[in-house]
Amino acid sequence: MGFKEFLRHIFLIDLIKGLKLTFSYQRPSATYTEQYPLERPPVAERYRGAPRLNNNPETGETLCIACNLCSLACPENLIVVGWERTEDRKKKLTTFTYDLSRCMFCGLCEDACPVDALELTQDFELAHYNRQGMIWDRQMLEEGPQPVRYTR
Ligand code: SF4
Numbered sequence: 023m024g025f026k027e028f029l030r031h032i033f034l035i036d037l038i039k040g041l042k043l044t045f046s047y048q049r050p051s052a053t054y055t056e057q058y059p060l061e062r063p064p065v066a067e068r069y070r071g072a073p074r075l076n077n078n079p080e081t082g083e084t085l086c087i088a089c090n091l092c093s094l095a096c097p098e099n100l101i102v103v104g105w106e107r108t109e110d111r112k113k114k115l116t117t118f119t120y121d122l123s124r125c126m127f128c129g130l131c132e133d134a135c136p137v138d139a140l141e142l143t144q145d146f147e148l149a150h151y152n153r154q155g156m157i158w159d160r161q162m163l164e165e166g167p168q169p170v171r172y173t174r
């Protein structure tokens with residue numbers, strides 16, 4: 023260890039430099055507190071949050087054609103698509119289950135969907151008090167989460 027290095031150790035120069043940097047961010051003018059939930063923070067445009075199963079806005083019918091591609095694309099195997107055959111041999115969606123507690127929001131299911139029925143939205147309030155609440159059925163996926171909206 024050189025003499026200069028020795029003096030740095032003795033006088034705690036590195037510690038003082040670190041503290042100086044830390045305290046430079048403690049000024050009231052440098053602090054910013056988000057007033058959530060009274061003010062909702064803006065979410066990045068490409069943020070992937072709560073899943074939604076889209077309906078046709080005109081007819082109200084689901085856009086999902088029960089092809090099961092989203093389920094096959096999911097590395098977590100957390101999507102279960104239920105369907106039945108109609109009289110004209112078409113597939114008709116009956117149930118749709120999405121286990122949010124295992125989702126990593128990678129978006130592969132959304133990309134696999136050929137009709138843009140499944141979409142990861144910008145809704146970020148997904149907390150539940152139990153695991154069961156994280157398993158969303160078709161109705162929940164179509165209606166989306168309904169978080170309490172606080173106002174000032
Ligand atoms: S976002 Fe990823 S992990 Fe979540 S359901 Fe879709 S494919 Fe699966």
Ligand code: SF4
Nearest residue numbers: 086087089090092135
């Ligand atoms: S990929 Fe799209 S259309 Fe196919 S089952 Fe999934 S949500 Fe429905």
